[in-house]
Amino acid sequence: MAEVRFEHVTKRFGETVAVSDLSLTVPDKEFLVLVGPSGCGKTTALRLISGLEEPTSGNIYIGEKLVNNVPPKDRDIAMVFQSYALYPHMSVHDNMAFGLSLRKTPRREIERRVKEAARILGIEELLKRKPRQLSGGQRQRVALGRAIVREPVVFLLDEPLSNLDAKLRVQTRAELSKLHQRLGTTFIYVTHDQVEAMTMATLIAVMNKGVLQQVGKPQDLYEKPGNVFVAGFIGSPAMNFFDVIVKNGDNGIYLDAGTFQMPVPKEKTGTLDKYLDKKIIFGIRPEDIHSKEYMAPGIIASPIRAKVDVTELMGNEFFLHMLSDDKAFLARVDARTPARRGQEIELVFNMANMQAFDEETEKTLLS
Amino acid sequence: MNTASEAAEARPAYWRLLSGLRRFVQRLPLHVIIIVIALLWLTPTVGLLVSSFRPSSEVATTGWWTAFQTPFKFTLDNYSSVISQNGMGRSFLNSLIISVPGTIIPVIVAAFAGFAFAWMKFPGRNLLFIFVVALIVVPIQATLIPVLRFFTDTHLVGTFPGIWLAHTAYGLPFAIFLLTTFFATLPKELLESAYLDGASNFRVFYRLILPLSVPAIASLAIFQFLWVWNDLLVALVYLQVPSKAPMTLTINNLVSSFGTQWQLLTAAAFISMILPLIVFFALQRYFVEGITAGALKG
Numbered sequence: 001m002a003e004v005r006f007e008h009v010t011k012r013f014g015e016t017v018a019v020s021d022l023s024l025t026v027p028d029k030e031f032l033v034l035v036g037p038s039g040c041g042k043t044t045a046l047r048l049i050s051g052l053e054e055p056t057s058g059n060i061y062i063g064e065k066l067v068n069n070v071p072p073k074d075r076d077i078a079m080v081f082q083s084y085a086l087y088p089h090m091s092v093h094d095n096m097a098f099g100l101s102l103r104k105t106p107r108r109e110i111e112r113r114v115k116e117a118a119r120i121l122g123i124e125e126l127l128k129r130k131p132r133q134l135s136g137g138q139r140q141r142v143a144l145g146r147a148i149v150r151e152p153v154v155f156l157l158d159e160p161l162s163n164l165d166a167k168l169r170v171q172t173r174a175e176l177s178k179l180h181q182r183l184g185t186t187f188i189y190v191t192h193d194q195v196e197a198m199t200m201a202t203l204i205a206v207m208n209k210g211v212l213q214q215v216g217k218p219q220d221l222y223e224k225p226g227n228v229f230v231a232g233f234i235g236s237p238a239m240n241f242f243d244v245i246v247k248n249g250d251n252g253i254y255l256d257a258g259t260f261q262m263p264v265p266k267e268k269t270g271t272l273d274k275y276l277d278k279k280i281i282f283g284i285r286p287e288d289i290h291s292k293e294y295m296a297p298g299i300i301a302s303p304i305r306a307k308v309d310v311t312e313l314m315g316n317e318f319f320l321h322m323l324s325d326d327k328a329f330l331a332r333v334d335a336r337t338p339a340r341r342g343q344e345i346e347l348v349f350n351m352a353n354m355q356a357f358d359e360e361t362e363k364t365l366l367s
Numbered sequence: 368m369n370t371a372s373e374a375a376e377a378r379p380a381y382w383r384l385l386s387g388l389r390r391f392v393q394r395l396p397l398h399v400i401i402i403v404i405a406l407l408w409l410t411p412t413v414g415l416l417v418s419s420f421r422p423s424s425e426v427a428t429t430g431w432w433t434a435f436q437t438p439f440k441f442t443l444d445n446y447s448s449v450i451s452q453n454g455m456g457r458s459f460l461n462s463l464i465i466s467v468p469g470t471i472i473p474v475i476v477a478a479f480a481g482f483a484f485a486w487m488k489f490p491g492r493n494l495l496f497i498f499v500v501a502l503i504v505v506p507i508q509a510t511l512i513p514v515l516r517f518f519t520d521t522h523l524v525g526t527f528p529g530i531w532l533a534h535t536a537y538g539l540p541f542a543i544f545l546l547t548t549f550f551a552t553l554p555k556e557l558l559e560s561a562y563l564d565g566a567s568n569f570r571v572f573y574r575l576i577l578p579l580s581v582p583a584i585a586s587l588a589i590f591q592f593l594w595v596w597n598d599l600l601v602a603l604v605y606l607q608v609p610s611k612a613p614m615t616l617t618i619n620n621l622v623s624s625f626g627t628q629w630q631l632l633t634a635a636a637f638i639s640m641i642l643p644l645i646v647f648f649a650l651q652r653y654f655v656e657g658i659t660a661g662a663l664k665g
Contacts, residue, residue, distance in 0.1 A: 050563060052559050072559075072563050078563065081556040081560060085559070087561075089578045098574075099564030
């Protein structure tokens with residue numbers, strides 16, 4: 001059990017900066033998901049913890065111990081690779097026992113741990129097989145088993161679900177969460193899939209272009225994104241953004257998007273009064289746009305008329321690709337909403353959940 | 368009446384036969400060509416084998432293909448003669464003493480070097496690798512005199528360790544090249560996983576790299592063994608001691624002294640062929656076996 005701490009860690013590969021001045025603390029027993037688009041430095045960050053890469057500058061701690069110069073095998077961590085990296089010439093049993101036998105664990109203890117891990121993962125009957133005789137899901141379990149038997153203080157997982165089919169992925173997601181609760185160990189999990197991040201994490205760290213954007217609980221990142229990138233990355237479908245001008249009217253501050261205006265609720269004013277007559281970025285999630293007929297009670301509704309461009313019926317809900325003038329946005333409305341292509345309909349924005357960002361820094365203007 | 372349904376029933380069997388026939392006809396030319404090539408290749412060897420069992424009077428007067436007519440006249444005298452009187456027995460042993468270490472030493476050294484070149488980080492790695500690989504193009508004849516002088520100074524001429532060293536040196540550039548390129552194709556995550564599991568470089572090498580590279584190492588071993596076994600030049604220049612002569616040298620001497628005694632030469636030649644054949648058949652399955660299947664996602 002241990003916390004993991006990055007202090008101003010930078011990693012360069014030649015001219016490329018993979019991780020830039022990363023400071024991040026992963027408290028003990030958390031399930032941290034490092035999420036971001038391809039090439040954002042999340043896998044490099046994970047490999048820095050494992051010791052497979054050395055930081056160009058900065059310090060990495062596991063527990064209280066500075067591990068910059070500690071070789072991978074002495075860091076007491078276990079890693080699950082995207083490709084699983086099972087030893088092809090060894091049986092499932094030997095794959096799991098390999099690390100323990102290298103550490104001179106007594107034979108009886110090895111057998112106990114391998115059996116226990118196999119039981120947890122439901123692969124007891126596969127112990128004698130070779131990796132090539134296993135399905136993708138089974139291999140993934142063996143890779144997990146190999147990490148579990150080591151009883152490490154930190155689990156590192158590098159996109160372990162990306163080679164599974166969609167159904168198995170959903171199932172394994174839940175099992176990983178259960179496993180985390182059961183083992184009570186720090187998990188650090190890398191993925192580009194924000195759904196995996198939202199569903200499994202107790203803590204999410206969003207990275208982009210080597211820079212840490214925001215760390216927080218999933219719900220906090222969803223409700224209070226710190227900048228435009230996080231707002232657009234977390235949540236599916238992605239948040240809609242509009243360029244608007246902050247204006248002061250009779251009923252307080254409102255936002256002018258050209259074709260429509262939106263009053264800002266008092267509790268959302270934040271620092272907006274400093275941006276009077278200036279351009280800012282307004283953000284609203286598709287699920288915070290409702291059809292007028294079926295809007296949820298108690299929302300702070302701001303009406304808007306727009307043309308339906310494309311409709312996607314998802315069964316329980318309707319995805320409407322809307323056009324207001326030339327500005328496209330997506331609304332996620334009640335399935336009963338009468339909407340046809342080309343029709344102009346009335347929608348409402350729930351301003352209670354609006355977001356506002358500085359145009360230049362792209363940082364949030366709401367506290 | 369029922370012709371339509373009968374035809375429908377008959378169709379599958381008829382079609383199966385037809386498609387089978389078509390496949391056979393399509394593959395026929397290929398098979399014929401392969402069989403003809405195999406026969407062409409095999410004929411001299413079979414002739415050699417048959418002649419080696421025929422008495423000298425027969426060999427001198429008739430072709431080997433006539434041996435299958437009655438009365439059969441086969442004999443083992445040729446073999447006993449070359450093995451006992453002409454030193455082929457001793458030479459066979461010498462060839463083994465030269466070839467086995469002459470294969471094992473370069474393969475082991477090349478495996479270590481290949482691992483270092485493929486997976487270890489050290490300054491000048493690429494430059495050194497290019498230098499080693501470039502040695503492949505150095506003709507062996509260019510090295511004979513300097514190496515012989517070096518061997519004379521170090522008293523290695525006429526010794527087995529001397530010729531092992533020579534074969535190791537001549538074999539290494541290609542061996543290192545082959546194994547380095549093969550090792551480099553192994554998935555990086557496998558090695559990283561082993562390092563995280565606590566393996567040292569040496570353990571990664573012999574628990575992971577070696578077992579996964581059996582096909583490449585076996586191929587290399589066969590190449591190197593055949594090269595050393597069939598070598599005449601290196602033995603001729605560096606060995607120079609008749610009691611340590613390998614079979615290639617002895618057969619060469621037989622040709623000059625028994626130029627007309629075909630039955631002895633064929634027996635000697637067949638003795639020198641038998642081991643490479645055994646080695647090849649023993650290791651050939653590694654050529655086709657892809658052992659890394661299943662390492663990564665299927």
